[in-house]
Amino acid sequence: MLTDTPVRFGVQIKPQHAPYSAIREAVTRLEDMGVDILFNWDHFFPLSGEPDGLHFESWTMLAAWAEQTERVEFGALVNCNSYRNADLQADMARTIDHISAKGGDVGRFIFGTGAGWFERDYDEYGYEFGTPxxxxxDLAAGLDRIEARWAKLNPAPTRDIPVMIGGKGEQKTLRIVAAHANIWHSFVDAGEIAHKVSVIDAWGEKDGHDTSGLIVSNELERRDQATADALFEAGTRLFTLGFQGQDWDYDLIASWLAWRDAKNG
Structure with a gap:
């Protein structure tokens, strides 16, 4: 677990219940405020509120963000491995990585991914839901293919694209984290982090993967600063906040940015 790194603050703009013009404006404002990372999610229908409300697709939106933004990193929290061929995911990620590279800099895309869970997506779009x-x-096999495809693509990605994996299951998910992730994201309480990281480290040792550089990420939505302080003390260095339009609460963002800056001294 890597703790000798600055605290970063990411905002997940929920791609639901808002026209895209409002989402675009939020992206610009959040980047200007100093947010480190912008996320969306990879679903086809709203996860809360009106089930058939406004909603937009993840990857096409991320390509637009790549062109729109100049500094902020971005990605999905998280991509669903089931919805697209693994080699295609690799190519899409590489292309967005290049779109986001401005003025000769490296790209800013973060490949957040997971196994999928929202059954309505699968049923209505014709994917096999299977079991957890x-x-x-499929996620483990897909990540092997994605990494192999990145090594073959011409042009190659502009950098080693960071991989972010969400989840906490100790028998499969954390083993995948140990093998592939640069960032591990979860919603676990501060008291659980040390144990979960020890499981990741054990899988890494067993399978021959170096997990010492892993960044721990956690969620702030519906949590207070005392909880964030405890997560920080437990080793969390990336904090994400779900952000719902159209009544965007930018004062809340400003308060968390001030908290981040205080942690970074």
Missing amino acids: GTRLN
């Missing part, structure tokens, strides 16, 4: 176990097996 089969979806996790």
Whole structure:
């Protein structure tokens, strides 16, 4: 677990219940405020509120953000491995990485990914839902293919694209984290982090993967600063906040940015 690194603050703009013009404006404002990372999510229908409300697709939106933004990193929190061929995901990620590279700099895309869980997406778009176990097996196999494809693409990605994996299951998910992730994201309480990281380290030792550089990420939505302080003390260095339009609460963002800056001294 890497703790000798600055605290970063990411905002997940929920791609639901808002026209895209409002989302675009939020992206610009959040980047200007100093947010480190912008996320969306990879679903086809709203996860809360009106089930058939406004909603937009993840990857096409991320390509637009790559062109729109100048500094902020960005990605999905998280991509669903089931919805697209693994080699295609690699190529899409590489292309967005290049779109986001401005003025000769490296790209800013973060490949956040997971096994998928929202059954309505699968049913309405014609994907096989399977079981949690089969979806996790597919994720592990997919990440092997993605990394192999990145090594073959011409042009290659502008950098080693960071991989962010969400989840906490100790038998499969954390083993995948140990093998592939630069960032591990979860919603676990501060008291659980040390144990979960020890499981990741154990899988890394067993399978021959160096996990010492892993960055721990956690969620702030519906949590207070005392909880964030405890997560920080437990080793969390990336904090994300779900952000719902159209009544965007930018004062809340400003308060968390001030908290981040205080932690970074």
